[in-house]
Amino acid sequence: MPRDTPRWLIAGAGGQLGSDLARVLRDQGVPDSHVLAASSSQLDITSSRSIAAAFTDFDPTVVLNAAAYTAVDKAETDEERAFAVNASGPALLAAAANRTGARLVQVSTDYVFSGDAREPYRVDAPTDPRSAYGRTKLAGELAVRELAPDLSYVVRTAWVYGASGANFVKTMVRLESAHETVQVVDDQRGSPTWSADLARGLVELARSGAAPGTYHCTGSGDTTWHGFTRAIFEELGADPARVLPTTSDKFPRPAPRPAYSVLSASGWLGAGLTPMPHWRDALRHAFAEDAAAYRPAAG
Template identity: 60%
Template sequence: MTARPDAVVHLLVTGARGQLGTDLVRAATGRGWPVTAVGSRELDITDADAVRAAVLAFADGVRAAGGRGVVVNAAAYTAVDAAETDQDRAAAVNTAGPRQLAAAAAGSGLGMVHVSTDYVFPGDADRPYEVDDPTGPSSVYGRTKLEGEQAVREAHPGAHVVRTAWVYGAGGANFVKTMARLEATRDTVSVVDDQRGSPSWTADLAAGLLELVAANLPGGVWHLTNGGDTTWFGFTRAIFAELGADPERVLPTTTAEFPRPAPRPAYSVLSPRAWTAAGLTPLRPWREALSAAFAESAADFRPAAS
């Protein structure tokens, strides 16, 4: 899919300082698309007045320059365990903020892409979740993200909601960096082997999201992850291999042995069927993406030398 030849695409990216937001801005700039990048310091999406003013200013700029404007919301409250007790803040960022962005975008004639999560599902499936499968989050984080999806689609029927999972990137804190740090400081690492999902590199996710924006399809819900699936144990063994460490140092354990405040889905694999049916390009397998991530940003994933 390609963009309409008569349309220059302008992006307003929220959450632009995060893992995905950083790669979105980089990829869009590489395409030659004008980008307005805002992190929480520049725009608090829970502030309705600030959201309206920022979106209106962006829309005015798009109209003056000519082309098509799209708001891409990569901002989120992602502290899954903290959300169990910080429910008001999680709801403000994950539900109220996206609603305000979507309403402002719709009112200004802009497109909208909202990034969501596998946590909207109960995690008890035995085959990849389709976009229209019943949801049923078991955590506050998942519930607020699902309510955010619903709020976006109600406020902006033409919006795209894109669910992803197990995200890691060169910027910010993530599972890959945590495991790399543990590899450098422990003889062995025990990792759960009874939670399954699809590790997804932010650079690949960014490319996919921009393809969706360029295609200018009708609104809907999509799933976007790197291909294939594994467990956190299998993912960690692959990370050790990329670090040049012995994967046998990674030992399997169970979720029951490592209880957390928020329940984790046992199964988080998302089906790409709707994505590919629309003619969009499926992302490469997760293992191939992990190797590419280390090839491109090895220094970012390894712990800093002491």
């Protein structure tokens, strides 16, 4: 196979975003032979040997890293493992990409910021993570940009949900069918992001002539978790008044949650990339496209 034929390696393909990346490439007509969608059991990004084997056997020209340690609370007492997956693994991928000339797209998070801003975070805003998860993801960002500065994209996103795996939307769907009312925090603000939209954006970025660097990609617009849940209830045909507002101090967690997670899309739009749909429209499309994944189980 000629080296100029795009070959896509997806790390973390068994997860929420990884499965959508594989689906997007398939929907765009990329042959299966040009895609290696590797789950964590097939490609251990914390192992230099595993990465070397994947690069030798498949010789990717684009690497989409959707592998991550995302157990935010557990990371507070398991930071070593979180660092291995979120920082050491991306560093190994970046080193391999730099050796072979492959483009690398590294997915990161709003948690690299303090969460106390009052306007959308630009890509060059000072980072100040307040959790182990945020610290390890920031370390991964820095490693990728240092080791593959001319070949890498770091893409921060937030509030991601999709058809595969567990996520906030599925949790609220379950609670709607089990409780008359639900209490949801109304003092954390961000931009819900449908993983299918995010996957399309990442593939577009990897194919584009955009300059290597850091970008933000989330659903457009913003809301609170309370507002997001009301919209979820609306999609279910349930009364959104059953969603009651509360505050974060009523639900203490081991890891602090950012009060403000809105990310500026100015860099994304400035690079000529397609604007992300508004989060409310995306939620409607998600329920329409993957209805079975977001509906309560029958019986």
